[in-house]
Amino acid sequence: MTDGNILFIFKRLTNGDYLKTTIKEVAEAAQVSTATVSLALNNNNRISSDTQNKVLKIAKKLNYYPSRQARALVTKTTGNIGFILTQNHFLKTEPFYTKIFLGSTFQAQNQDYYVFLNVIDPDFSSEDQLPRFVLERNIDGIILAGKIPELFLNLLSKHKIPSVFIDYFPNEGKYPAVVIDNIQGGFLATEHLINLGHTDIAFVGGEIEHPSISNRLIGYKSALDKHNLAINDNLILVNHLETNKANGYLAGEKLFAKEENFSAVFCSNDTMALGLIDYLRENKQSMINELSIIGFDDIEGDILNSPSLSTIRVNKIELGVEAIKLLVNAIEDKEYTNKKIVFPVELIKRESTKIKINP
Amino acid sequence: MTDGNILFIFKRLTNGDYLKTTIKEVAEAAQVSTATVSLALNNNNRISSDTQNKVLKIAKKLNYYPSRQARALVTKTTGNIGFILTQNHFLKTEPFYTKIFLGSTFQAQNQDYYVFLNVIDPDFSSEDQLPRFVLERNIDGIILAGKIPELFLNLLSKHKIPSVFIDYFPNEGKYPAVVIDNIQGGFLATEHLINLGHTDIAFVGGEIEHPSISNRLIGYKSALDKHNLAINDNLILVNHLETNKANGYLAGEKLFAKEENFSAVFCSNDTMALGLIDYLRENKQSMINELSIIGFDDIEGDILNSPSLSTIRVNKIELGVEAIKLLVNAIEDKEYTNKKIVFPVELIKRESTKIKINP
DNA sequence: GTGAAAGCGCTAACAT
DNA sequence: ATGTTAGCGCTTTCAC
Numbered sequence: 001m002t003d004g005n006i007l008f009i010f011k012r013l014t015n016g017d018y019l020k021t022t023i024k025e026v027a028e029a030a031q032v033s034t035a036t037v038s039l040a041l042n043n044n045n046r047i048s049s050d051t052q053n054k055v056l057k058i059a060k061k062l063n064y065y066p067s068r069q070a071r072a073l074v075t076k077t078t079g080n081i082g083f084i085l086t087q088n089h090f091l092k093t094e095p096f097y098t099k100i101f102l103g104s105t106f107q108a109q110n111q112d113y114y115v116f117l118n119v120i121d122p123d124f125s126s127e128d129q130l131p132r133f134v135l136e137r138n139i140d141g142i143i144l145a146g147k148i149p150e151l152f153l154n155l156l157s158k159h160k161i162p163s164v165f166i167d168y169f170p171n172e173g174k175y176p177a178v179v180i181d182n183i184q185g186g187f188l189a190t191e192h193l194i195n196l197g198h199t200d201i202a203f204v205g206g207e208i209e210h211p212s213i214s215n216r217l218i219g220y221k222s223a224l225d226k227h228n229l230a231i232n233d234n235l236i237l238v239n240h241l242e243t244n245k246a247n248g249y250l251a252g253e254k255l256f257a258k259e260e261n262f263s264a265v266f267c268s269n270d271t272m273a274l275g276l277i278d279y280l281r282e283n284k285q286s287m288i289n290e291l292s293i294i295g296f297d298d299i300e301g302d303i304l305n306s307p308s309l310s311t312i313r314v315n316k317i318e319l320g321v322e323a324i325k326l327l328v329n330a331i332e333d334k335e336y337t338n339k340k341i342v343f344p345v346e347l348i349k350r351e352s353t354k355i356k357i358n359p
Numbered sequence: 360m361t362d363g364n365i366l367f368i369f370k371r372l373t374n375g376d377y378l379k380t381t382i383k384e385v386a387e388a389a390q391v392s393t394a395t396v397s398l399a400l401n402n403n404n405r406i407s408s409d410t411q412n413k414v415l416k417i418a419k420k421l422n423y424y425p426s427r428q429a430r431a432l433v434t435k436t437t438g439n440i441g442f443i444l445t446q447n448h449f450l451k452t453e454p455f456y457t458k459i460f461l462g463s464t465f466q467a468q469n470q471d472y473y474v475f476l477n478v479i480d481p482d483f484s485s486e487d488q489l490p491r492f493v494l495e496r497n498i499d500g501i502i503l504a505g506k507i508p509e510l511f512l513n514l515l516s517k518h519k520i521p522s523v524f525i526d527y528f529p530n531e532g533k534y535p536a537v538v539i540d541n542i543q544g545g546f547l548a549t550e551h552l553i554n555l556g557h558t559d560i561a562f563v564g565g566e567i568e569h570p571s572i573s574n575r576l577i578g579y580k581s582a583l584d585k586h587n588l589a590i591n592d593n594l595i596l597v598n599h600l601e602t603n604k605a606n607g608y609l610a611g612e613k614l615f616a617k618e619e620n621f622s623a624v625f626c627s628n629d630t631m632a633l634g635l636i637d638y639l640r641e642n643k644q645s646m647i648n649e650l651s652i653i654g655f656d657d658i659e660g661d662i663l664n665s666p667s668l669s670t671i672r673v674n675k676i677e678l679g680v681e682a683i684k685l686l687v688n689a690i691e692d693k694e695y696t697n698k699k700i701v702f703p704v705e706l707i708k709r710e711s712t713k714i715k716i717n718p
Numbered sequence: 719g720t721g722a723a724a725g726c727g728c729t730a731a732c733a734t
Numbered sequence: 735a736t737g738t739t740a741g742c743g744c745t746t747t748c749a750c
Contacts, residue, residue, distance in 0.1 A: 116474075
């Protein structure tokens with residue numbers, strides 16, 4: 001069908017429909033062999049610059065681009081990168097891992113790769129199969145973001161595909177990974193509260209078994225330690241639940257049920273902090289301007305309202321970008337590496353943390 | 360290197376590194392020809408169920424999966440879908456199009472496709488090239504999300520690739536597309552304000568040349584019309600600027616400079632509404648509880664704070680999902696279609712809209 | 719119902 | 735410096 005000056009066809013294409021110049025046609029037009037065309041296009045120095053120029057010119061004129069499939073079949077490289085994410089991370093309203101993914105996708109394009117996202121079941125079982133792109137050998141490398149089931153990793157390892165972890169890596173062994181400096185983040189957040197005069201500071205965790213969260217707790221403790229403040233276990237709430245808004249609300253309930261004294265709270269991520277603020281708004285309205293609250297992640301700073309949330313900023317996009325750089329290096333063997341890149345975090349002071357009001 | 364029980368290799372792979380059973384090996388093990396294996400695997404009815412079962416069993420035992428590249432070379436289908444987004448849409452902090460993309464990505468996986476994202480320059484020029492996946496014939500279909508440069512569309516059309524538009528489509532001609540019911544949304548938002556007793560309702564636009572925004576304005580006008588309220592052009596702000604938070608703030612300045620009477624504002628998207636609220640907080644604190652404000656999009660409802668924003672909800676994920684369904688139908692020729700799917704929107708009442716206080 | 723063989727579009731030995 | 739040729743791993747006629 002033709003509409004205006006733009007034409008779109010919605011039927012299975014027959015071969016002839018594509019603008020599909022082949023290497024053979026270029027070879028004929030240039031009066032050389034297909035091998036010569038291939039060498040010329042791949043910048044092989046065995047070719048004279050005269051013929052190379054001739055070939056390149058004709059290739060351009062004929063609008064020739066080598067078929068990825070054909071090339072992949074012989075070179076065993078696809079130009080694709082797989083990105084693995086568990087479903088719970090993918091579905092979170094808090095766009096933490098998906099932002100990382102977008103960073104990776106963007107950087108991949110800059111380095112001439114494309115990224116396939118594959119969402120996997122967090123309860124990956126021995127009956128489950130690896131992603132199709134692994135089984136069909138349709139990727140050159142893999143990025144593993146967030147906590148990935150060990151069973152999956154075991155299976156994957158048999159395929160010996162260059163891999164980079166983001167924000168998590170298996171306990172044992174050394175793998176290239178891009179991680180956040182969670183300890184430093186926990187420290188910065190807590191010290192910020194201390195500097196404001198707070199001495200009784202609660203920690204709200206959740207999913208404490210995740211190294212990111214437990215490291216934030218370590219940072220919290222070390223800040224208290226540095227400033228000679230006692231660690232009060234009653235003020236440390238780790239409920240092993242998902243770190244989301246609802247559980248932040250719940251943490252508010254639990255904290256105030258304790259009848260402990262506290263004037264500040266460090267929440268291990270922003271969504272929990274927002275849940276806690278919700279709790280205050282609904283149940284302890286007067287506390288909103290008294291209690292200091294700091295989160296972690298700096299989610300969508302642009303669209304948050306009052307009171308704006310102090311937090312620890314994590315550059316999610318950059319995490320994704322760096323992972324791609326690491327991975328592409330590994331794939332192209334420019335640099336054998338299994339290093340970990342630790343990303344610094346940044347303290348963002350906003351309205352939700354304020355100087356302690358003396359009682 | 361071996362660490363624990365997991366092994367990762369970070370060097371360019373030699374062929375032998377893959378678990379790469381080929382069709383030939385399966386054929387030998389099953390004592391049949393490769394043609395038979397292929398037919399059996401592709402469920403061709405020319406094969407006896409006895410041999411098919413035998414082949415399938417051996418294929419499973421040998422952990423055989425056909426190579427995507429080899430198959431693609433002959434079938435001319437890749438199992439990949441391209442997703443086009445302009446850079447400004449990709450980079451927006453408001454994750455509107457990126458959410459659509461995630462929806463598409465997810466649905467594609469369900470239908471056994473993978474999605475390649477390609478971010479393009481909104482100022483696509485005649486020197487620019489189409490995405491690599493088009494030139495190298497590495498996709499079976501394309502999704503075009505948001506406003507795409509016409510030059511790009513013209514070039515693309517030559518390739519005759521099945522395509523689906525999301526949230527936008529060229530003026531002329533008929534293309535399959537998945538769009539939001541913007542008129543209805545504008546109507547619902549405005550009528551909601553009218554029902555609360557407001558009669559002087561401002562419209563804050565921006566990017567009015569975008570059909571989505573202009574349709575919201577049409578809905579706004581028709582609601583006023585239905586309720587016999589005069590349309591006051593002085594209260595319609597269309598500044599041709601990007602619909603972001605900063606311009607929402609600016610709109611606040613402009614509105615209050617006008618010295619017109621108004622008790623409610625319909626902002627053509629949520630970020631503008633948030634910018635307007637920022638303006639009030641900083642300059643018209645007293646108005647925050649007086650002025651009713653409604654947005655459009657329902658961005659990240661989960662993480663927004665007070666006053667919570669009334670809005671028109673758009674299911675972004677579903678938009679992406681439906682586009683994939685349409686596209687895959689087109690690719691697999693199950694259904695020749697060039698229909699447009701218009702997505703209904705939903706009025707979400709929250710704190711930012713309230714009954715009109717009489718002066 | 720099954721096999722032989724050609725060929726998809728490239729790259730890479732090996733010749734020349 | 736360039737051409738010849740053999741595959742890469744599949745699918746698909748066309749025989750039998």
